[in-house]
Amino acid sequence: MNKNALSDQKCEPCQSGTGLLTQAEANELMKLIHEDWSLSDEGQQITRSLKFKNFGKTMFFINALAHMADQQGHHPDVSFGYNYARITYTTHEANGLTRNDFICARQADELLKTN
Numbered sequence: 001m002n003k004n005a006l007s008d009q010k011c012e013p014c015q016s017g018t019g020l021l022t023q024a025e026a027n028e029l030m031k032l033i034h035e036d037w038s039l040s041d042e043g044q045q046i047t048r049s050l051k052f053k054n055f056g057k058t059m060f061f062i063n064a065l066a067h068m069a070d071q072q073g074h075h076p077d078v079s080f081g082y083n084y085a086r087i088t089y090t091t092h093e094a095n096g097l098t099r100n101d102f103i104c105a106r107q108a109d110e111l112l113k114t115n
Helices: 003-007 023-030 055-072 099-114
Strands: 046-051 077-081 084-089
Touching: 003 099, 023 099, 046 099, 055 077, 055 084, 055 099, 084 099
Parallel strands: none
Antiparallel strands: 046 084, 077 084
16 A cells, blocks of 8 residues: 555544554554654554644645544544644544554545645
8 A cells, every 4th residue: 555545545434442453564554644743662653743834834744634634533632732743643533543544644645735
């Protein structure tokens, strides 16, 4: 699978304990998202820290990310300030990473190309 194929996919509804990725599957999907994403040591979340030119650019990205997340029905944990944002994906319902997290991470990568 290539990066574009991942960004074209849609999230599937989550159910408790289903769709959880193995460490090997997560490692393979890490190759399809931007290299600035990091996989937590326990393999339960992916995180990316971003820097922006100013608050306006930060908020433009945050709002675009929120819109995309609502369309996908899969929402990240986000913290942000004047010129930074930190995005963390995990599937709370599954208690770890699912394919949805990587779909949304890849789509966030695409949003950054337009920002």
